[in-house]
Amino acid sequence: MEDFIAIDFETANSNAYSPCSVGIAKFENGILVDSFYSLINPEQEFDGMNIFVHGIYPEDVKNAPTYKEIYPKIEKWISGKLVVSHSGFDRNVLTKSAAYYNVPPIDINFFDTLTLSRRLIPGVQHGLSQMVDYYHLDGINKFHNALEDAKACGLIAVSLSKQFSDSSILELITNAGYKSFGKISSDEYIPFALHKSSAAPAKLLSVDDILTREKIHKTDISNMYIKDKNIAFTGKLQSMTRDEAKAIVTSLGATFQKNVTLKTNILVVGLEDPRVVGPDGKSNKIKKAEQINSKTNNIEVIDEKEFIQFISK
DSSP: OOOOEEEEEEESSTTTEEEEEEEEEEETTEEOOOOOOEEEOOSSOOOHHHHHOOOOOGGGGGGSSSHHHHHHHHHHHHHHHHHESSSSSSHHHHHHHHTTTTTOOOOEEEEEEHOOOOOOOOTTTOOOHHHHHTOOOOSSOTTOHHHHHHHHHHHHHHHHHTTTTTSSHHHHHHTBOSSOOOOOOSSOOOOOTTTSOOSSOOOOOOOHHTSSHHHHHHHHHGOOTTTEEEEEEBBOSSSOOHHHHHHHHTTTTTTSSSSSTOOEEEEOOOOOOHHHHHHTOOOOOHHHHHHHHTTTOOOOEEEEEHHHHHHTT
């Protein structure tokens, strides 16, 4: 099995260029051999909902390095390497932070365990914690800690390879129908895409790009995962407003739903306000989806990172 690096970021607010921590896990021949973790001073205000999720406060990062200061260490860990994350969110943090802090994009090859697990293991929930439970992975006890999430992502990649009896990650992804690894460099972005998609390098499509009508109309809607699906949202989205989400969903050939119904295909879960949802952390829409899934299992419940991955293809 190829050596690879798993990476995860937590952010201070809805800006992808506001990383407040980074976790990196190094795997050699399927074994975790080394790791790196650091708090990051985002030099921006923290959103209360983000703090609720990851537990990092402004005072915690007061003396931490800025992204520009820690960039050389991150570059040393991942430059020229095969990098895995659980969705495109963390790669978006890398590219957006590079632009914001005026540092060169780090050249990497990449794949992600979210799209792979969806492709290879249908019919289950594919969030990071759900996949950890699915594979009964030991030693991962705290989610939304950047290092723990990076380790979990790497272990999921190894587990996928073992489950499907592939001797290499490249064999795993090609057997799953992907052309090859994705690629990020200073002048191009090659997506982690299925064979039926165009193999030509494409400009990096970020959430900010998607929010413009010009970009939406240039998107190949016919290949969109969300096309013809009914999509509802609950909680606060970090990367866009609810109206912007509605515009994206509609423009990409899906139907925006205000409420969860029997026709709902996807429920996107943002940050839930504990003062609203109560001690169980579940909104009424989540409870409704769970009730429907107990009989039909037709609703895919995903987080915002996964939604971004869907609309970024």
